[in-house]
Amino acid sequence: MADVSTIRALNAVKALAFIGDLSMGQPTDHSLRTSWLAGRLAAEAGHDDAQCGVVKEVSLLRWSGCTANAAGFSEMLGDDIGGREAMLAMRPGWGGAAEAQGRLDATITLLAEIHCEVSGEIARMLGLEGATQSALRNIFEKWDGGGQPLRVEGARVPEAVFMVALAGDLEILSRVYGLESAQKLIAQKAGRYYPDLLARIACAQAGEWLTELDQQSAAGRDEPLDALPMQQVTAPEIIADVIDLKLPWMAGYSRRVAEAAARCCARLGFDDEVRRTTYLAGLIHGMGRMAVSNAIWNTPGRLSPAAWEKVRLVPYWTARAGKQIGALARESEIASQAYERLDGAGYFRGATGNMLGREARVLAAAASWVALLSPRPWRAAFPPDEAAALLNEQAAAGLFDADSVHALLSCEKDGYEVGAERIKPGRGALLSPREAEVLWHISQGASNKEVAKTLSMSPSTVRTHVESVFRKLECSTRAAATLKASTLGLI
Structure with a gap:
């Protein structure tokens, strides 16, 4: 995008x-x-x-x-x-x-x-x-x-x-x-x-x-930072990539939500400005996730009431981000509505249908769709047909906007295999297909031994691929390689 x-x-x-x-x-x-x-x-x-x-x-x-x-x-x-x-x-x-x-x-x-x-x-x-x-x-x-x-x-x-x-x-x-x-x-x-x-x-x-x-x-006055020599523009995806580094199993998640939301907006016939705003909101909707410890996110079973209350405040912190960023205030506000539901069952506001604009409705459907297709510590990923059926069922029950869900699933009708989708040809042959595949798995937090088992190769071969990836990307840690490869569109 x-x-x-x-x-x-x-x-x-x-x-x-x-x-x-x-x-x-x-x-x-x-x-x-x-x-x-x-x-x-x-x-x-x-x-x-x-x-x-x-x-x-x-x-x-x-x-x-x-x-x-x-x-x-x-x-x-x-x-x-x-x-x-x-x-x-x-x-x-x-x-x-x-x-x-x-x-x-x-x-x-x-x-x-x-x-x-x-x-x-x-x-x-x-x-x-x-x-x-x-x-x-x-x-x-x-x-x-x-x-x-x-x-x-x-x-x-x-x-x-x-x-x-x-x-x-x-x-x-x-x-x-x-x-x-x-x-x-x-x-x-x-x-x-x-x-x-x-x-x-x-x-x-x-x-x-x-x-x-x-x-x-x-007095509500802050010394302006606009005097800093940062007048150049940058790709907003870097914010999403940094957000997703917090949890290895979230690698690429924010980008996928933003991309799905933008495709949905296009299918619904929304203009470029609405598509742009919704896309940006998708990229940053996970900012508030930083306020919750990894121990809570990695909990395999049901969360305690205290832990769940912290999770419920994730969109609140995302909304607060707009107060700091200023220029992204509108996008932060929409991003903070990603977990609201039309029937008022969402969080953190418990907003109902007439309180949620078209961007928020699309974003909520996109975030739920991508989450269903993604593995989590407490469950496996849903197959695309099961995820689609569940999302349609929830739309019929009044949780999601039916038009948004229909448009979203129409865009995604060919299915969305999360792992395969993210393994892309190396730009300019920077990475071989096998290196890109190995990098995708280690970006998800897999150890060399786990990658070797998944890809049916020896741990020493995996280590050789990892070393080659580091050398080509000029990195020495997995996190930096993941960040750089995401930015370059390699995974």
Whole structure:
């Protein structure tokens, strides 16, 4: 659907900042506030406008890779969101440094590598400057060389890394513990996480900066980000791909929903603007999924009432995203209606038919159709004929708009085998058909051993294919390969 839409890179960055904040258990304005503080710190430290722009960009995108390692953090900590929130806030009992340097060191190094590679790749895809890309690829390094994953130190680390880390600490620690305690904690980290000089500047100016920032927020004014050098446009699909990295079994899901919704709009005779809006809403309808831990999403049986309540709030958080992104406010609102039903049985609003516009009706049908055709931890994928029968039954019962369901199924009448559909010929023969097939399976979270069993080949052959894919895509992690291959249309 490349002809449907492009969006400003700045709006994509705002969306990714929102997604990152939810994933890290932070307030949805955390990255925006950190960006403001980092810009002030850079200016106070004597940097020019270009470097101030870099630290703002890095602040907004520093958590953009966190969907890619959510599965790993969930396995390690049990709760990828709560665990990372505790880590950032230096909460007692998290264990942090002692555990990181003990039995969890190798795991944390791998998770940091995934995060850094993916966030750097995102910046590259968005067309941001090399300085921003470099800082993101080193975002967890420390001044004393004790960071992750490369353990480089001092001047070998882009200075933007230290300014962003310091601004992030100031924003989080002052909010959680108060200004005085935040200053003490930052002083303790000075000389290890970031240079002493930067820490002294931040602590000296912290009170004034935070007061000004709070006053702006109270007055409903935010320092505009439009001055950032991100006037270029980008493909909105990058937002969908980053969303879907959170859960390996969701790879490609948001794109498929958007594509199905757009085809349905065309079949119904809607104009290009309606098709464009619905397509964009389909791409971003899963933003709120970041607020729910992977442990809940991977639950094989019935959810507890508490867990279900968190799932019910997913579209609420998607709606909230529009408040941050601005230019995608209408699309976010429609996206937040993807789980509403005409009879009022949906969530989070419990909206009824006359409250749901044509875009929302199409999107709800498309999301349900693609979900039925996709395997989930709690069930297998429905065969296309069974999925169609169930969707028709639900439309007849008044859950979905019958015209939308009829148009959707007419577009999909040839069936939709999820795995086969996503294995595409390698662009310019970049990947062989077998490599594309292997990549599709590992993008779904399958291990080399599982891929070998599925494709009837030896694990060593699978490993050879994976290594070839990494080399051709210039990636070193599965998450980055999945993201890049999705963007290139290879899977």
